[in-house]
Amino acid sequence: MKFNRKINPFANPNQNFITKKRLKEDEIDFDKLRSYRLDRVKKELHKNNLEACILFDPVNVRYALDTVNMSIHNMHNLNRYCFIPIEGPTILYEYFNCEKLSEHLNLIDEIRPTIAWDYFGNGSEVQVKLEKWVNEVNDLSNSYFKSKKIAIDVLNGPAVLALNKIGIEVVDAKLVLEQARVIKSPEELKCMKAAIEVAEIGVSKMRDELNAGMTEDELWSILHKTNIEYGGEWIECRILSSGQRTNPWMQESSNKVIQRGEIVSFDTDMVGPYGYCADISRTFVEGNKFNEEQKRLYRMSLEQINHNSRLIKNGMSFREFTEKSWKLPEEYYGNRYSVMVHGIGMCDEWPAIRYPTDGGERDGIFEKNMTITVESYIGKTGGKEGVKLEQQYLVGQNSLELMSHHPLEDI
Numbered sequence: 001m002k003f004n005r006k007i008n009p010f011a012n013p014n015q016n017f018i019t020k021k022r023l024k025e026d027e028i029d030f031d032k033l034r035s036y037r038l039d040r041v042k043k044e045l046h047k048n049n050l051e052a053c054i055l056f057d058p059v060n061v062r063y064a065l066d067t068v069n070m071s072i073h074n075m076h077n078l079n080r081y082c083f084i085p086i087e088g089p090t091i092l093y094e095y096f097n098c099e100k101l102s103e104h105l106n107l108i109d110e111i112r113p114t115i116a117w118d119y120f121g122n123g124s125e126v127q128v129k130l131e132k133w134v135n136e137v138n139d140l141s142n143s144y145f146k147s148k149k150i151a152i153d154v155l156n157g158p159a160v161l162a163l164n165k166i167g168i169e170v171v172d173a174k175l176v177l178e179q180a181r182v183i184k185s186p187e188e189l190k191c192m193k194a195a196i197e198v199a200e201i202g203v204s205k206m207r208d209e210l211n212a213g214m215t216e217d218e219l220w221s222i223l224h225k226t227n228i229e230y231g232g233e234w235i236e237c238r239i240l241s242s243g244q245r246t247n248p249w250m251q252e253s254s255n256k257v258i259q260r261g262e263i264v265s266f267d268t269d270m271v272g273p274y275g276y277c278a279d280i281s282r283t284f285v286e287g288n289k290f291n292e293e294q295k296r297l298y299r300m301s302l303e304q305i306n307h308n309s310r311l312i313k314n315g316m317s318f319r320e321f322t323e324k325s326w327k328l329p330e331e332y333y334g335n336r337y338s339v340m341v342h343g344i345g346m347c348d349e350w351p352a353i354r355y356p357t358d359g360g361e362r363d364g365i366f367e368k369n370m371t372i373t374v375e376s377y378i379g380k381t382g383g384k385e386g387v388k389l390e391q392q393y394l395v396g397q398n399s400l401e402l403m404s405h406h407p408l409e410d411i
Contacts, residue, residue: 022231022273023194033187034066034107040180042086051145052085053173054137056154059346060177062275067092067102072234078156079116082108085144117159134162141168151176178350182343183369188276189394192345192371193403195232195272196280196392200406202226203268203282212260212286216240216253223268232272236347240266242286247379247386248335262286263294265388271347279344279373280404281390295411297378297387302408304328304376305389308340309400312366312374312393318353319362328355334381337388344371344392370395371403 041064045053055061056078058071065082074080083091089109092102099111116122117130141148150163151173160170184192202223210219220240227235240253243262258264265283272278283301285294307326321341328336336355343349354360366372371394379386389408393400 023197024190024273028187028190028274030066030187031106033185033191034105036185036187037063037180038065038084038090038107040183041084041177044176044180045084045086045151047179048151048176050086050149050151050171050176051147052083052088052140053151053153053176054081054083055173055177056081056152057177059275060153060173063177063181063346065090065092065102065105065108067105067108068233068275069095069098069101077116077118077120078154078159079114079118079121081114083140083144085140088144091140130158130162133159134166137163137168138166153177181345181349183367184345184371184394185369188345189369189371191274192276192278192392194274195270195276196278196404198227198230198232198272199223199268199270199278199280200404201230202270203280203406206266207282207284210258210264210284210286212258212262215255215257216242216245216264217255219258219264220253220266223266223270227270227272230273232270233275234271236269236271236277237267239269240264244384246283246388247383249337249377249379249386249388258286260286261289261291263385263387265386267388267390269348275346277344277347278392278404279348279390280392280406281375281388282406283387283389283409285409290409290411294385294387297385298389298409298411300332301376301378301387301389304378305374305391308376309374309391309393312341312372312395312400314366314368314395314397316366317362318351318364318366321366322353322356322362325356331380332378335377335379335383335386337375337377339375341372341374344373366395368395368397372400374400 058074061082062068081093091110092108093114094111115133117126119126122129148167149169151171153173163170206222238252241251242258242264245251246263246265263285267281268278270278304326311324339352339354341353343351351361351364373390373392376389392404
């Protein structure tokens with residue numbers, strides 16, 4: 001089935017309604033966007049001596065085929081997936097009566113009813129449905145991956161064992177998809193810039209509406225509302241805290257009431273329009289008047305961001321970066337953030353570059369058109385408050401290009 005519609009909502013011939021364009025919609029060539037991503041997946045399969053993959057993770061499904069349907073639900077239910085061979089038809093396995101949702105996507109050659117074997121949907125028929133799914137995969141193998149080796153990104157134990165029993169080897173598709181997603185196309189960068197723009201609209205509203213007496217949850221809800229209002233998807237976490245809850249870091253928003261003069265720190269982790277992530281962190285102070293200790297923490301965090309971002313350039317190894325990275329003072333080291341740098345795309349992506357004592361990726365290099373974030377958390381072990389900052393960048397030929405533009409505090 002071949003269709004030409006871009007992203008407009010499904011409508012039958014008897015319906016007539018008006019849509020409002022999303023940010024940068026007219027600037028994005030969706031055919032180029034989709035073709036580039038599917039080609040990246042197939043090239044990585046070939047590079048890893050694989051003939052095909054089955055993808056369940058809704059982020060991977062979207063990357064490969066740009067199809068979405070109940071993404072959050074599918075993160076914990078193996079009910080919707082796609083089959084992608086290097087040679088042969090791309091097949092989407094879709095929920096009952098939902099075929100119409102993806103009929104406009106011209107890289108999907110066939111849409112079949114999903115075969116699921118979860119207990120929620122199948123109860124006592126789980127084993128019967130699992131056997132049916134295994135037979136389906138075996139049929140695909142006979143036609144499109146005769147090596148009997150298939151890459152799958154998410155799968156439960158019984159399904160792996162059942163495939164092994166009929167002679168099909170399962171390998172992890174995460175490596176394939178993470179490497180495919182590393183280098184961004186011009187169309188992907190447009191999508192990401194749209195997501196960042198939406199996030200920064202929300203962040204600006206948060207700063208404007210921050211007042212003593214509101215709860216952390218009330219402040220955090222502003223970003224959610226903005227994201228949905230502008231056609232975004234979801235937020236990966238809810239990391240926002242105030243006052244003493246900012247130290248240690250990683251506490252999620254709560255019903256705590258924000259007090260006068262308290263620090264408020266947060267991390268957007270926002271999957272916005274077109275499925276791309278805006279991952280920036282900001283720290284505000286209620287009333288916009290930093291005390292001397294808050295200023296000191298903020299300046300240290302900003303120093304770390306600036307130092308590490310100036311180091312990175314095309315061709316630099318992760319090992320060299322780690323060795324030259326900003327040295328976190330000992331009294332703050334116990335509260336260090338989990339990474340100094342990580343990739344970003346449709347969500348947090350490879351690589352995750354950690355502090356020197358924490359292992360992590362060392363062998364790769366920064367490459368042109370990678371998109372990354374540079375992170376900082378500064379909070380003394382046993383301290384009262386902490387500051388979280390994070391900026392999003394594009395790796396250019398000789399330096400980083402800043403993609404996140406919401407202003408940092410001038411202190």
